[in-house]
Amino acid sequence: MNAVAQADERQRLALRRPDLLREAGFVDGTWLETSERFEVSNPATGGVLARAARLGAAEADAAVAAAHAAFPAWSAQPAKARADILKDWRRLILEHAEDLARLMTAEQGKPLSEARGEVAYAAAFVEWFAEEARRVYGVTIPGHLADKRIVVTHEPVGVVAAITPWNFPAAMITRKVGPALAVGCTVVLKPSELTPLSALALAVLAEEAGLPAGVLNIVMGDAPAIGEVLTTDPRVRKFTFTGSTPVGKMLAARCAATVKRVSLELGGNAPFLVFDDADLDKAVAGAIASKFRNTGQTCVCANRFYVQAGIYDAFAARLAEAVAELRIGDGLEGPTDQGPLIDDRARGKVAAHVADALRDGARVLTGGAPAEGAGAFYQPTVLADVARDALLCREETFGPVAGLVRFETEQEAVALANATSAGLAAYVFTRDNSRVWRVGGALQYGMVGINTGLISTEVAPFGGVKESGLGREGSLFGVRDYVDTKTLCLEVEPV
Ligand code: SIN
Numbered sequence: 001m002n003a004v005a006q007a008d009e010r011q012r013l014a015l016r017r018p019d020l021l022r023e024a025g026f027v028d029g030t031w032l033e034t035s036e037r038f039e040v041s042n043p044a045t046g047g048v049l050a051r052a053a054r055l056g057a058a059e060a061d062a063a064v065a066a067a068h069a070a071f072p073a074w075s076a077q078p079a080k081a082r083a084d085i086l087k088d089w090r091r092l093i094l095e096h097a098e099d100l101a102r103l104m105t106a107e108q109g110k111p112l113s114e115a116r117g118e119v120a121y122a123a124a125f126v127e128w129f130a131e132e133a134r135r136v137y138g139v140t141i142p143g144h145l146a147d148k149r150i151v152v153t154h155e156p157v158g159v160v161a162a163i164t165p166w167n168f169p170a171a172m173i174t175r176k177v178g179p180a181l182a183v184g185c186t187v188v189l190k191p192s193e194l195t196p197l198s199a200l201a202l203a204v205l206a207e208e209a210g211l212p213a214g215v216l217n218i219v220m221g222d223a224p225a226i227g228e229v230l231t232t233d234p235r236v237r238k239f240t241f242t243g244s245t246p247v248g249k250m251l252a253a254r255c256a257a258t259v260k261r262v263s264l265e266l267g268g269n270a271p272f273l274v275f276d277d278a279d280l281d282k283a284v285a286g287a288i289a290s291k292f293r294n295t296g297q298t299c300v301c302a303n304r305f306y307v308q309a310g311i312y313d314a315f316a317a318r319l320a321e322a323v324a325e326l327r328i329g330d331g332l333e334g335p336t337d338q339g340p341l342i343d344d345r346a347r348g349k350v351a352a353h354v355a356d357a358l359r360d361g362a363r364v365l366t367g368g369a370p371a372e373g374a375g376a377f378y379q380p381t382v383l384a385d386v387a388r389d390a391l392l393c394r395e396e397t398f399g400p401v402a403g404l405v406r407f408e409t410e411q412e413a414v415a416l417a418n419a420t421s422a423g424l425a426a427y428v429f430t431r432d433n434s435r436v437w438r439v440g441g442a443l444q445y446g447m448v449g450i451n452t453g454l455i456s457t458e459v460a461p462f463g464g465v466k467e468s469g470l471g472r473e474g475s476l477f478g479v480r481d482y483v484d485t486k487t488l489c490l491e492v493e494p495v
Contacts, residue, residue: 029213054221070214075184263471268424286453340375350399
């Protein structure tokens, strides 16, 4: 891709504030350049959007030093002062929502309507945690002896290192950085090298909101070198990661040597259960929302569809009809429902899962092949009669393919749903209230959507069980991962 194409990509962005597009890292309140660069491309066109500074271990070390130096003053501020800055940050995010959404669509590929939704979602985390900042209450506990008083407080853990993914280039940042800053931590953030532009634009706005130098630092480029610093430096007291399960396990193991607090939001393999008594319209709408959001590239996307025999044919036909209507395309060029996959490797995995299912007797109801376009587009796909041990059921596909498996009994469906090492999200569609409670309780998942395919919100805890992760993000629980609990045990003189 040549310089002219880069100019074209920039022009298509049509930013109202072109200065939101940054290519430098952000350390100690300074935009940090290097001569080494890496390319950030638009996955819909292959065109180069930016050549970002390729930072490494030295810059990560400087970022940790800056965050460490900024911690005493930031954590000493009254909660309200921190909350006021966060509220200003949120206001600026919303004021520049259209620019942020266009940048996001360009670097990540999601439809513009979804990018707008993600900007609002990202801002909602900032607002929520600005509100929570002032409610980090402690407790007093009746003393165990007559002359003892016990007071429990929650204190910021210190420097937080956050590594965030490409599938939600803004919201996964504010879901971590929001609570960290709110309670008084300082942060070193490494966004995905595939989508650093949203992160850097958020930093421009955070600086404008009055965030002091060193409180939020951003480094990207040489991911292994930066990751090594963030997981081993003893000044980092908390490590938080959203990404794949194998990488999460490896990073968590490295954090063990300095006993960091660790939060992990890892892969899922979400089952989507449709019972005979389900509302068919709701089940189809839920399947579209859950499976095809972000072109199937969310950790909570439905991955395996278990459909009871009595409703199977009707559900399959209706879902295929709805999926066939999804519009594929470059989100900057008009209304779309599905963007490209993030890259060719991702499309290759989707194609391999489809081929595997077809080899074992699955039938294509719609889609089933790559789609035209310069980017890694794949047709939104529905497959019927997928084998229970197909790759589609065993591994996270992370793409726009719904594979349907037939079941007969509730017990069978729950057993199939739980037969995985993942435990992030599950979905159940039924009108039977007893079944809601029975199946909702039996599913070994951190989140269960009941008669809905959309479960993500800043007000509810987000996170998984089993190998899907540790800790919770969002909600009142999202604060807990960023504070240490301290006991003050006082001896008092008798009256
Ligand atoms: C994720 O895919 O990791 C996040 C999805 C969400 O917040 O809904």
